[in-house]
Amino acid sequence: MKITVSKETKSFEKRVALSPSAVKSLVKAGFVCIIESGAGDGSYFSDETYEEAGATIAFGTAQALREADVIVKVNAPTVEEVQFMKRGSVLISYLYAYTIPTVIDALNEKGIASFAMDAVPRISRAQKMDALSSQANLAGYKAVLLGANALGKIFPLMMTAAGTITPSRVLVFGAGVAGLQAIATAKRLGAVVEATDVRPETKEQVESLGGRFLQVEGAEGVKVEGGYAREVSAEYLQKQQELIKNRIKEADIAITTALVIGKKAPVLITEEMVRSMKPGSVIVDMAVESGGNCALSVFGKTIIAHGITIIGEPNLPSLLPVNASELYAKNISTLLLHLATSAGFKWEIEEEITKGSLITYQGELVNAFTKEILAKTNS
Template sequence: MSVRIAVVKESTAGEKRVSATPETVKKFAGLGAEVAVESGAGSSASISDQAYADAGAKLGDRASVLKDADIILGVQGPDPDSLKGAKKGAWIVAGLNPFGERARVDAYAAAGFEALAMELMPRITRAQSMDILSSQSNLSGYKAVLDAASEYGRAFPMMMTAAGTVSAARVFIMGVGVAGLQAIATARRLGAQVSATDVRSATKEQIQSLGAKPIFVENVAGIEGEGSGGYATEMSPEYQKAQAELVSAHIAKQDIVITTALIPGRPAPRLISDAQIASMRPGSVIVDLAVEQGGNVEGAKAGEVVEIHGVKIVGHRNVPSRLAADTSALFSRNLFNFLSAFWDKDGGLPQLDDEIGGAIRLTQNGKVVNPRLLS
């Protein structure tokens, strides 16, 4: 008997992505799976129902798609009430925001679902192709620069004209993870003068390799900022003070600042204060990619572009969804790479190993089992 996979239409407001594309539907079919897609699931990502049908998927309403499904795929976790009719023991594989949506996790457990949070995928070599945070952050960094350019009332590159020279925009990237590196590369391609900083000293060479200027605190020994799995950790008061002084002087000279700093399971660290915003010249732009986790920038508002001291603070929600076709393609490949790596050729559910399964499994047998939610 083949594994039945359900692809549900996203119900979260503003979510345009979809968790499977015709490409991955074909790949799952190649493994022997039966794929059912809720009608209209891909419309906001520019994928028609016919394209899914041509790839071998069965189309239907939510109830028919969920019936007998072994695995339910989503971009964001589906509302537990919308899963009525799905069988106990079914897997929910999606970005589940377990720390921000704990009640939903508890509801999955009560309903007997096995919830697998893809954003908790361990950052190990063999799981790189399964990492939804990296794939989505890459395009977020790119889009952040485009959003900044759209709000900025001047040109990015230096231009030599008969009427005089237009100076290059000065762009400062704060946080050099996947999103930050892509932001550097994109701003450089647009001709900006780019600088960047991070709490992890190892990123200095990465910044330089992309042609940007690293802005780092020197003479504060023993602070690397590197946490487990390559994530940043919170810094000591000494480092924070030194960084604030260095960054304040630098921010005052910038035209555009893009902040990307996140700490998993905790509010985003505050990087830019109201006083620092006031030091920037009117018409400058700040893009806060962490606005939905509390924000890196004082005064930033999720879902809004606000103006403070003449500086525009851009706080778009769900930036990956603003490039839904491409982010859906990458997200769906992450899900396929994950499930196919553990595929049971005899037709049973994939058999997860302890390292990956233990990291991403939230619920099992009616209970919340993830150590990070139990501690």
């Protein structure tokens, strides 16, 4: 089978779906790899490096996609890119299918089967395929560095002849993979760290990293599924805001990571809270691509509001493109090798990983969760 990697077209994207080392492994497994010229430039992988790994270089997106049996990407394709794809081919990428109904329709019209990296089940045997975790880990690390760079003070306690510098205080919203890495990174840099999450079971993880867990009394307003918050009640959000209102006044940096799958990110930091923060403090809104956890965040920009720096940098993993691409390439190639051999796909439709990540198949939308979200959106 021929696997193609085309250039990513989404703004702020420097990652590539396959690294040269992943190409080398797939070629060894019997696959033919075709890389569009320049696809790896943002991750510092040259065409020559891919050729040395055994890939063929294609010039132009149309040429690359028309030859492919399997297309692997970081981000979902555009409708135009789908038109270049061969009928009956297979796409593997991040999709967030419920956000791109026109692309899903285009895939179905051409009979293209698609697998979503964002829909891979969070089970132990799929850990090496879990791109959400590998990328969120890097994002949490980078968020702390961005916050530290924008802050006008250092993180650690420092005792000098001229006096003692007290440690910075970091408040992290959300203790998922990104939040836990943010906690760990801030703690390593010497900050005093507090964290809050809608899932009370994360308390132990936060404390194991040296953070203090701020717990909302009564979590009955939260629906958790597969480790993610599916729904958070307005009453619970109100309780959470009351809890953190006083804590955010003391924070030098606030990092927000809260997402609700299939919905706009919840607003956790109101304008009133921003006003209450110490002048020179920093907010890093990691949910800015989904609407933002801070009411004042601006997608793709760093602004100063009421004396507070608010960083709305999207796609934080892309700021670490070498590591992000290497990890993503391992995730996507592991999934591919689970789904197929060089002779073709197994199509074990009821197998758990296949069933969870398969979005379109034989001209139909088959993913139950995507159907549910789209039905609610259209109702």
